[in-house]
Amino acid sequence: MSDSLLFTACHAWHVAHGGRMVDFAGWDMPLLYSNITEEHHAVRKTAGLFDIAHMGRLFFTGPDACRFLDTLLTNNVESLKLGQIRYSLVTNESGGILDDVLVYRFSNFYMLVVNASNRLKIVDWIEQQRLGFDVHVEDQTTEKFMLALQGPESLNVLYPITDANLSEIKYYFGVETKVLGVDALVSRTGYTGEDGFEVVLDQTHAVTLWERLIADGQAVGLVPTGLGCRDTLRLEAAMPLYGHELNEQIDPFTAGLNFAVKLKGADFIGKEALIAAKARDDKEIRVGIILDGKRAAREGSPLFQGDQQVGTVTSGSFSPTLEAPIGMAYVKPSFAEAGQTLEADIRGKRYPVKVVALPFYQRDT
Numbered sequence: 001m002s003d004s005l006l007f008t009a010c011h012a013w014h015v016a017h018g019g020r021m022v023d024f025a026g027w028d029m030p031l032l033y034s035n036i037t038e039e040h041h042a043v044r045k046t047a048g049l050f051d052i053a054h055m056g057r058l059f060f061t062g063p064d065a066c067r068f069l070d071t072l073l074t075n076n077v078e079s080l081k082l083g084q085i086r087y088s089l090v091t092n093e094s095g096g097i098l099d100d101v102l103v104y105r106f107s108n109f110y111m112l113v114v115n116a117s118n119r120l121k122i123v124d125w126i127e128q129q130r131l132g133f134d135v136h137v138e139d140q141t142t143e144k145f146m147l148a149l150q151g152p153e154s155l156n157v158l159y160p161i162t163d164a165n166l167s168e169i170k171y172y173f174g175v176e177t178k179v180l181g182v183d184a185l186v187s188r189t190g191y192t193g194e195d196g197f198e199v200v201l202d203q204t205h206a207v208t209l210w211e212r213l214i215a216d217g218q219a220v221g222l223v224p225t226g227l228g229c230r231d232t233l234r235l236e237a238a239m240p241l242y243g244h245e246l247n248e249q250i251d252p253f254t255a256g257l258n259f260a261v262k263l264k265g266a267d268f269i270g271k272e273a274l275i276a277a278k279a280r281d282d283k284e285i286r287v288g289i290i291l292d293g294k295r296a297a298r299e300g301s302p303l304f305q306g307d308q309q310v311g312t313v314t315s316g317s318f319s320p321t322l323e324a325p326i327g328m329a330y331v332k333p334s335f336a337e338a339g340q341t342l343e344a345d346i347r348g349k350r351y352p353v354k355v356v357a358l359p360f361y362q363r364d365t
Helices: 011-016 036-045 065-072 116-129 154-161 203-220 227-236 271-279
Strands: 020-024 027-032 048-051 056-061 085-091 097-105 110-114 136-139 144-150 174-179 182-187 196-202 223-225 285-291 302-305 308-319 324-331 341-346 349-356
Touching: 011 027, 011 203, 027 227, 036 048, 036 223, 036 227, 048 203, 056 065, 056 116, 065 110, 065 116, 097 116, 110 116, 116 136, 144 154, 144 203, 154 196, 154 203, 196 203, 227 308, 227 324, 285 308, 285 341, 308 341
Parallel strands: 048 223
Antiparallel strands: 020 027, 048 144, 056 110, 056 136, 085 097, 097 110, 144 196, 174 182, 182 196, 285 324, 285 349, 302 308, 302 341, 308 324, 341 349
């Protein structure tokens, strides 16, 4: 194990309870505890508990906090209601995606949750853009802990130990409240396609909360869950992952994230490039693919129609819910219509794949 790896506050618990630990973006994180399929089904049917403290948590205060964020983010920050949360993107001058983020508006501060793999890059980017703004930015990733409680039983597990009336919190809203009597931020957000909550609190209280949720959740079938099923869950829900569907060479419109770009709002970095990108009609399109059998087409697998390569797979895995190999890919516009059959090259052998509409899975609301 590398001496430079970062540990979350619950790291010792994960190791003691059989977590298979892996290096993820410089953090020693649990990939799984039992197996990915079991943990995946628990989230879909009951509840799963994820340590997501590796995600970056940046706090913005000061008179220009909102105005500054509106210059950084593609989505509108000024119009956020108290407690509201928005998915957004940080783009460079050419419109490429530096990261996909969540921005939260609370009583006297804003919070930005960024991907672990991009945290230092985004902190540096923020420092480069901060000149002329009266804003204080604090990276509290190591001071705060963050967990995700996901699945249909999440509300029942978290409700009794939280001061807020969680049933009244709408999707993509959050509150400043107390959990187990200590200050916390609780939001109705997640990365699984299920109902659920994410909690941020001081890392000194992390283990106490984690163990309480594990104990209370046993009655409804809650299990600890790792990064492995987090990936299969988000893939079924067609949620893009940075480094797979998103990178600095891909613009938000190619990625199908039009809803996260407000071109009529404030001037943000990359806006002019995105106006041009939106007007292009030759952009590749993000699609879903399904294969027969058990073998998935993994990231980087080329897609063909005849001798012509028409796309590339960005994520692929076996779907426990659909019981079939699924994936997301970028394809040329004329090959993006659902129902078309293409071929994936998997280690030199061609396999038929069907183009399907996204998402693969959507929970009943």
